[in-house]
Amino acid sequence: MEIVVCVKPVPEPETRLRAAADGRTYDTEAVKFVLAGYDESAVEQALLLKESIPGSKVHAVAFGPSPRTEEVLRASLALGCDQATWVEAPSELRPDPLATAHALARAIRPLPHDLVLCGKQAGDDESGLVAPALGELLGVPDFGFVVDLRWDAGSSRLTFRRETEAGEERWEAPLPVVVAMQQAWNDPRTAKLPAILKSRKVPIAKVAWTPLPAELGPTVPVRFELPPPRTGAKIVEYKTPGEAAEKLVRILREEAKVFP
Amino acid sequence: MSARVLVVGELRDGHLADPTLESVGSALALAGGPEGVVGFLAGASARSAASEYGRYGVADVRVAESGSFDSVPPAFLAPVVVATASETRSDTIVVGGTTFGRDLTGRVAARWNAAAANGVTEVRLTGEGFLVRRPVFGGRATETLRLEGPRRVLSLRPHSFSAPEEKPTEVRVTPAAAPEPAPGLLGPKRVAVAPIASGAGPGLTDAAIVVSGGRGLRAPENFHLVEELAQALGAAVGASRAVTDAGWRPPSFQVGQTGKTVSPQLYIAVGISGAIQHIVGMVSSRVIVAINSDATAPIFKVADYGLVGDLFEIVPALTAEVRRVRGL
Numbered sequence: 001m002e003i004v005v006c007v008k009p010v011p012e013p014e015t016r017l018r019a020a021a022d023g024r025t026y027d028t029e030a031v032k033f034v035l036a037g038y039d040e041s042a043v044e045q046a047l048l049l050k051e052s053i054p055g056s057k058v059h060a061v062a063f064g065p066s067p068r069t070e071e072v073l074r075a076s077l078a079l080g081c082d083q084a085t086w087v088e089a090p091s092e093l094r095p096d097p098l099a100t101a102h103a104l105a106r107a108i109r110p111l112p113h114d115l116v117l118c119g120k121q122a123g124d125d126e127s128g129l130v131a132p133a134l135g136e137l138l139g140v141p142d143f144g145f146v147v148d149l150r151w152d153a154g155s156s157r158l159t160f161r162r163e164t165e166a167g168e169e170r171w172e173a174p175l176p177v178v179v180a181m182q183q184a185w186n187d188p189r190t191a192k193l194p195a196i197l198k199s200r201k202v203p204i205a206k207v208a209w210t211p212l213p214a215e216l217g218p219t220v221p222v223r224f225e226l227p228p229p230r231t232g233a234k235i236v237e238y239k240t241p242g243e244a245a246e247k248l249v250r251i252l253r254e255e256a257k258v259f260p
Numbered sequence: 261m262s263a264r265v266l267v268v269g270e271l272r273d274g275h276l277a278d279p280t281l282e283s284v285g286s287a288l289a290l291a292g293g294p295e296g297v298v299g300f301l302a303g304a305s306a307r308s309a310a311s312e313y314g315r316y317g318v319a320d321v322r323v324a325e326s327g328s329f330d331s332v333p334p335a336f337l338a339p340v341v342v343a344t345a346s347e348t349r350s351d352t353i354v355v356g357g358t359t360f361g362r363d364l365t366g367r368v369a370a371r372w373n374a375a376a377a378n379g380v381t382e383v384r385l386t387g388e389g390f391l392v393r394r395p396v397f398g399g400r401a402t403e404t405l406r407l408e409g410p411r412r413v414l415s416l417r418p419h420s421f422s423a424p425e426e427k428p429t430e431v432r433v434t435p436a437a438a439p440e441p442a443p444g445l446l447g448p449k450r451v452a453v454a455p456i457a458s459g460a461g462p463g464l465t466d467a468a469i470v471v472s473g474g475r476g477l478r479a480p481e482n483f484h485l486v487e488e489l490a491q492a493l494g495a496a497v498g499a500s501r502a503v504t505d506a507g508w509r510p511p512s513f514q515v516g517q518t519g520k521t522v523s524p525q526l527y528i529a530v531g532i533s534g535a536i537q538h539i540v541g542m543v544s545s546r547v548i549v550a551i552n553s554d555a556t557a558p559i560f561k562v563a564d565y566g567l568v569g570d571l572f573e574i575v576p577a578l579t580a581e582v583r584r585v586r587g588l
Binding site for chain 2: 013014017025026037038041097098101121123124125126127128129130131132133134135136137139140141142143144145147162163164165166167168169170171172173174176177183214215216217218219220221222223224225226227230232233234235236238240241242244245246248249251252253256258259
């Protein structure tokens, strides 16, 4: 199976966020970037499929600025991806999920791609737009919120589950397909040192970025805001559990007004 | 300044789902009245539910009445939605930010060459342009985006918009323009749907109240304390990663960075210390209550109200008190 996995660098989860000087996006100065959490699940899923289907290959693809995008591609190679392609974004480019989908689609079209795996969203902008848009641009079905993805060799179909508001759906899909992962069922692996060293020697293919025509309706960041810091909980004092319950329910009804 | 809005409806139990009503509310505000709003529905019961749009003054409803829309991928629906938007000269498509809506938005945006945003909590059409506000970084920040160009597609975060006031009108139901989807999109099949393991309660991501349990419950057999409180509140049940990793509850219960992000009106954390992994999944909830025996637990830093003490005493008392005031 020829698997393409899309990866994105995001600030590590513990990052203390600050607005950038222009107030439009967040400040990336001194921020450590890592492979996005759901993308990590997608990479793990790609590697599990590769290990279970002889002759499979995993190709990591990313769109974004230097150096962090190249770094997550290196990290993906160290985890076990076979090849990597990078569409380098100009550093001044504002993030735009549809532009990202177009850039990734350009990179993926010439590659063999039975299965394109993504995270369902990235932990920074959480747009959740790239994988469905990629499905449309590649002309294949896409599925979001997927868990438990498996290959059924007998029927040559992928089987997977999706959790929706309606319940837990079970699906079967022939290839090719775009899948956005909800979470991995296995803990994503960590790269071993020899693999990290080896990954540094793998050449990363580069695809040129071209701006989208303006009529495609760009998304322009206007403001990035942090909420006022939470001041800590108001601790409810009580003598008996019954009093605690009574006081809390009264607060929720009368003060917080969240109780029916 | 006003928009022409197509609302893509979602059915639940044969009726318009709550997120669809919220979409109608937002659409009426954007369009400056019901004349600029068109309703859309797909599925076997699309026609019978179409009249529900009329309750809110929306008279023009397009339906793709076919059971096949109930069991095909969202990709299959995008061509119908885009054709309907073009036919009705809509410039804005609004859908509820459910799993259905969030998957549809990107697909439709790419097909319609539109700007798009998921999980929107505020929309404004002003001299500055079409502005949307949405939480990012798991609710730790918000961004305001200007969606430029002539078309845009939005999914709205559940519970962020009000359902519109009733203003009944007669509905004109028209079959939707339905171009044939590419044959390649027809392969995948939904083979089964089962109720989620969380049981009878509402789904985690669209519940108005969520009660989550953590390691403080000590053993899987104590998790019923959380479930009983949730049941009394009509809430969904969640769990910390410690609980799902230990296998007390399936991974679908997990709230947090590698699980689900929730933003209910009320979030009650029971025996959860508040690792950052968990916090990012629930910090955008409107009101947070923490119940924990450790007064120094980080969960109390993000909570609005805290009860420090033995959850094995407090939670049953709370369940009883909730039942009492609700007359259960």
